[in-house]
Amino acid sequence: MHQRTLDQWSRGASWLHRRDARAKALGTLALLALISSAPVRAAPLYLGVTAILAAGILVARLPLAAVLLRAAIVIPLSLTFAALVAIQGDVAKAAALVVRTYLSAAAALLLVGVTPLPKLLDGLRRLGVPKMIILTTQFLYRYLFVLVEQSQHMRIAASARGGGRVLRAIGLRRAAGSVAVLFARSYDRAEGIYRAMLARGFQGEFRLLEPTRFGWADSLLLGGLVLVCAVLGWSLPAA
Amino acid sequence: MHIPDGFLSPPVWLAMDLAAIPAVGLVARKAQGALEESSIPLLGVMGAFVFAAQMINFPVGPGTSGHLVGAALLAYLLGPWAAAMVMTSILAIQSLVFQDGGILALGANVWNMAMIGVLAAWLPYHSQAVASRRKAVIFTGAFLSVICAGCLALAELLISGLHIPAPVLAVALALFAVSAAIEGGITVAIIQAIEKIHPGWIQAGASGGKRTGLMVVGAAALVLAVGGVLVASSSPDGLERLIETAGLSSRGRALISTPLSGYEWSMMASEWLRKALAGLAGLVLIYGLCLLLGRGLIRRRSS
Structure with missing residues (x-):
């Protein structure tokens, strides 16, 4: 499944995987900001960003083709809008829109491809994101695929009982009924989780098995990325 | 409706991100105040529940089906503060794990769907005066939630300098209206089904009275403001x-x-x-x- 690939990628042990989540998150933000502020005709800049991303993927030893393919998930939406712009005669702007969107998606994918989500969220918490949001997101990610699987099981069960085609009014009520049952089960599950957490000594926050420290290599990564982005941005042709 | 990175101009995403920081902080604080410690896993599981519920198809017309967006449903199940926070978490996961919506555009998406989307759903619900009109109120809330979020997203794209011709804009608005109506119908059906299992799971709206007028005016002001932003930006x-x-x-x-x-x-x-x-x-x-x-x-x- 989708998320299993991402989990496998993020559990690697390359130099990039071992860096502190804060350095990777802030570095990605710098890269994204550079991409988003690039003017329409700035081929060297887009090539530069592509080179940085490709280097990142290679250093992280991620499968290049798979990453590039997965980032293409944003292409349909950006192509739709690009077609809209192109019809109005501005083909260069349309092309820049697609390139920008694609490069941004690849940058985001590289970030989560080299940082397990619990580590990334812990890094964001240390950067000042409210604890409530972080905890909620951690629980969400933990139970996301459990509940999605449950909903798929319910769908299979319903069709096994002869769900096929029914009148529209009945179909709507039946779908609403399954969501309600899913809700009831989720609610029960949440209560069970809380009791289990208390039994295991939960004290209000998740702890990482291997806490990371912001070392000199992390400063090097972040500093290098920000410097490269600044230089690329500085040498931009005027918009 | 999830805006990816690359669409918004730097002033727009920067402004929305900066505006989202205090909003998310406030929502997190208010949600923490309104809930007990035992609710922390509940919020995360509710976020996962919305993901799972989005996978269930609802037959809405001949040959067509729709699925839930969820801001309104969450507001009626958890109250506005917790709902806005869970929506923020959902958007964060969608942008990080599924590349659905950008990271720089997260502030804009949070404003459109988690803040305004939940507010637009909650205002009419909170103002419900008569029990017999409850279905209509829930429908209106869910409808407004989707249409306001859609209009804001369009406005942000327009301000970013993306020229959308008037006919295309009209088609987009019509599509938003259709999906908003679908969301309304689905939300009403789900709320009724959940009430049958356990009525206590649904948040009580206001019991009517003085606040009704204020909330109706608030909802009207919100709709006018969102419409105004869209008109102004186009x-x-x-x-x-x-x-x-x-x-x-x-x-x-x-x-x-x-x-x-x-x-x-x-x-x-x-x-x-x-x-x-x-x-x-x-x-x-x-x-x-x-x-x-x-x-x-x-x-x-x-x-």
Whole structure:
């Protein structure tokens, strides 16, 4: 499944995987900001960003083709809008829109491809994101695929009982009924989780098995990325 | 409706991100105050529940089916603060794990769907006066939630300099209206089904009375403001003309040009700044009108 690939990628042990989540998150933000502020005709800049991303993927030893393919998930939406712009005669702007969107998606994918989500969220918490949001997101990610699987099981069960085609009014009520049952089960599950957490000594926050420290290599990564982005941005042709 | 990175111009995403920081902080604090510690896993599981519920198809017409967006449903199940926070978490996971919505655009998406989307759903619900109209109120809330979020997303794209021709804009609005109606119908059906299992799971709205008027005015003001932003961003020239005829132009122009004159970037920034200021002026105007209207209504009611 989708998320299993991402989990496998993020559990690697390359130099990039071992860096502190804060350095990777802030570095990605710098890269994204550079991409988003690039003017329409700035081929060297887009090539530069592509080179940085490709280097990142290679250093992280991620499968290049798979990453590039997965980032293409944003292409349909950006192509739709690009077609809209192109019809109005501005083909260069349309092309820049697609390139920008694609490069941004690849940058985001590289970030989560080299940082397990619990580590990334812990890094964001240390950067000042409210604890409530972080905890909620951690629980969400933990139970996301459990509940999605449950909903798929319910769908299979319903069709096994002869769900096929029914009148529209009945179909709507039946779908609403399954969501309600899913809700009831989720609610029960949440209560069970809380009791289990208390039994295991939960004290209000998740702890990482291997806490990371912001070392000199992390400063090097972040500093290098920000410097490269600044230089690329500085040498931009005027918009 | 999830805006990816690369669509919004830097001033737009930066402004939305900066505006989202205090909003998310406030929502997190309020949600923490309103909940017990045992609710922390519940919020995360509810976020996962929305993901799972989105996978269930609802037959809505011949050959077509829709699925849930969820902001309104969450608001009615968890209350507005917790709902806004869970929506923020959902958007964060969608942008990080599924590349559905950008990271820089997260602030904009949070505003559109988690903040305004939940507020638009909650205001009519909170104002419900008569139990018999409950279905209509839930439908309206879910409808407004989707349509407001969609209009805001369109406005942000327009302000970012993406030209959308008027006919395409009309088609987009019509599509938003259809999906908003679907969301309304689905939300009503789900709320009824959940109530059958356990009525206590649904948040109580207001018991009617004085606040009803205020909430209706609030909802109307929100819709007007969102519509105003969309209109202003699609035709900033028209609004400029309006400001000019109102005699504000000389003062407005002085305000814009004085602090920036002499700087090289004022030439580049002025086009965007003019658009933004025109939009903002329109928003303030509409907000003021709604405020006056609301005050007048309440005074008449209490007298």
